Amino acid sequence: MAVQEIREFNRFYTNLIGALDYSRHLHTPFTLTEARVLYELAHARRTDAADLRVELSLDAGHLSRMLSKFEERQLVTRRPSEEDARRQRIELTKQGKEAASLLEERAQEAVGSLVGRITPEDRPRLTAAMRTVREILHDDHRVTTGPRVILRVPRSGDLGWAIERNASVYAAEYGWDEGYEALVARIVADYAADHDPEREGMWVAELDGERAGCVFCVRDDAPDTARLRLLLVDPAARGHGIGGRLVDACISFARQAGYRDMVLWTNDVLAGARRIYQRAGFELVAQKPHHSFGQDLVGQDWRLVL
Numbered sequence: 561m562a563v564q565e566i567r568e569f570n571r572f573y574t575n576l577i578g579a580l581d582y583s584r585h586l587h588t589p590f591t592l593t594e595a596r597v598l599y600e601l602a603h604a605r606r607t608d609a610a611d612l613r614v615e616l617s618l619d620a621g622h623l624s625r626m627l628s629k630f631e632e633r634q635l636v637t638r639r640p641s642e643e644d645a646r647r648q649r650i651e652l653t654k655q656g657k658e659a660a661s662l663l664e665e666r667a668q669e670a671v672g673s674l675v676g677r678i679t680p681e682d683r684p685r686l687t688a689a690m691r692t693v694r695e696i697l698h699d700d701h702r703v704t705t706g707p708r709v710i711l712r713v714p715r716s717g718d719l720g721w722a723i724e725r726n727a728s729v730y731a732a733e734y735g736w737d738e739g740y741e742a743l744v745a746r747i748v749a750d751y752a753a754d755h756d757p758e759r760e761g762m763w764v765a766e767l768d769g770e771r772a773g774c775v776f777c778v779r780d781d782a783p784d785t786a787r788l789r790l791l792l793v794d795p796a797a798r799g800h801g802i803g804g805r806l807v808d809a810c811i812s813f814a815r816q817a818g819y820r821d822m823v824l825w826t827n828d829v830l831a832g833a834r835r836i837y838q839r840a841g842f843e844l845v846a847q848k849p850h851h852s853f854g855q856d857l858v859g860q861d862w863r864l865v866l
Contacts, residue, residue: 575857576674588663594626595663601617601636601652602660608641608650614709620633624744635659655773668818684691684757688713709772709800711809714762719748722762726792733795734829737854747789751776759786765793765802772797774807777813780823786866788824791833803836811840822866827856828851837862 590598596616601607611621627650629810630636635656641647652660678686695711726740751762755778765773773793780787788810793803814822828847842862849857 566827572664573687575749585590590659590663593622593686594630597623597626597630598635598652599654600661601650602657602664606651607626609638609650612650618664630656636734649716650797671816687757708768709802710766710768711805714764714774718762718764718771719752722746722792725771725774725794726790729795734853735855740853743853747776751778759819761810761813765797765804766808767797767802769801770797772800773802773806775810777810777822782821782823784809784818784820786822787818788819788822791824791836803833804839807836807840811864811866819866822864824862826860826862828860832859840864 580620588740590593593616597612597618600615600815609623609627610668612618613620614621627636627638630637634653637653638653639651641649650744691711691713721745723741726744727738730736730740751760758780760776762774762776764771771794773791774789776789778787778789779785788807791803791806811822822842824837824842826837828834842864844860845863846848846861850857852859
């Protein structure tokens with residue numbers, strides 16, 4: 561039954577988005593695979609040919625021919641990697657960036673047209689269902705004997721849990737006082753009272769069925785800017801890549817929602833979180849000492865161009 565349902569869904573969705581005729585669908589000269597490569601190059605800070613091949617599950621010969629075609633059209637440059645001369649560093653040229661930008665613009669328009677046919681009441685249900693499909697298949701297509709991690713949308717009790725665990729963890733590990741708990745409570749209360757599910761979201765990570773972490777994506781005061789808030793991984797659940805998956809979910813949502821930038825504020829003592837942000841492509845743009853939560857801290861502003 562599951563196999564047949566998945567095959568039926570694949571046929572339905574492929575026909576819906578016109579993926580079998582990608583160039584006509586978005587009025588571009590690129591095939592679906594070429595568009596995927598351009599997208600990866602446009603959104604990755606540094607990309608080697610080997611990384612592209614693994615990330616997109618492409619045949620090495622096919623990828624090499626495609627990159628040669630891109631070079632002929634002056635869309636990319638190839639050179640030996642600084643870290644390993646045996647690897648090729650691939651970068652978009654100005655023309656390549658323009659082509660990728662045009663693809664992104666037309667893809668957004670196409671999906672926006674599709675979403676426009678869906679009632680506002682059904683859109684949150686649709687996006688939640690699609691996230692669930694990705695999360696389940698992302699986990700289950702790898703056969704492992706280790707703990708099972710999933711990300712899900714919030715349920716009753718999750719907001720209260722986010723407040724309690726943030727306060728408890730930071731008090732235990734960094735000595736932060738009730739001022740931090742008050743800040744978290746205000747952030748969560750504002751989200752609960754008035755958030756747009758198409759532009760803001762919360763994700764809860766579970767490890768073997770138990771809450772293990774969370775993160776929020778909310779609108780920033782700056783135009784077209786999303787703000788990542790309250791990233792938390794429970795100490796007992798660390799070491800399973802949960803923080804990275806939560807941040808990736810936040811970034812993916814922000815891109816789909818049409819934001820151009822994502823920002824966040826953290827403190828320099830949170831070294832583990834900073835490493836996650838750096839791996840995701842965030843860049844430090846400002847830092848300033850402050851006294852908060854009963855401690856002398858250095859606050860940091862980070863930014864990611866989406």
